[in-house]
Amino acid sequence: VAAHQVGLGLQTVTGPAMWIDVHAHLYDVEDARLANLVSAANAAGVGLIVNTATSPASWQRVLQQGRLSPVLPPATGISPFDVQELPDDWETVLDACLGDPEVLACGEAGLDSSSPAYPPLAAQLPVLERQLSLAKKHDKPIIVHSRGAERHVLDLCRNSGIAKVLFHCYTGDPETLRHILDAGYYVSYSGIVTFKNKPLDEQVALTPLDRIFIESDSPYLSPVPHRGKPNQPAWVPLTGAAVAAVKKVDPDQLAAAIQGNYRKLFVRP
């Protein structure tokens, strides 16, 4: 049994609000700085950080970091930005990764149609479909990226028959969100919820406490007042406070709800 599945690996942090950062990219961080980032996160009340790979080049690294620190459960997948020039054996290697009990989930995977600079949808689509079927085969959750393509990603998830889905960094419209929730899936919000124009308050208000997560998406999307700097998991409580304010709950109550959601989505009985 993986260390992070025993008591969630939360034992390093005590006190009331124990946050989970459900999506961060730490594979480019070297070991000494990684230790600093993790202790800064722990000191800020963040006890668990899902360290999410984006391409085959980072799969071994997130696994290695997970062995260094039980509070960094790894996820392995291919992001829509990394679907081109894949090694021929990527499916075999990902299959083996997802069979490893230390690997928490498949991800991140998905579609992004928000810029013509990204790989064409025709290249993104089959890579997502293959990952959906591998995640389903291993009964592991899939962490999806869906910018500009939320409805399409939702349809693909539903058609695949997969039950465990997390829409990370949700920025889609409220109507699509309703369908995502109706399908039984989970939704995570990033530091964008702290932005002054409040672009996601309606979506956050619509998302029930038993389906919600928060994330740093480090090193991207730093919350206010750290915009423009590289993000880090220690700042995820700022996002938690913003979400709690919209939900009109105490931050501790939100943190506890997220822990329950983590157990339901990610921890095997």
Ligand SMILES: [Zn+2]
């Ligand atoms: Zn990401």
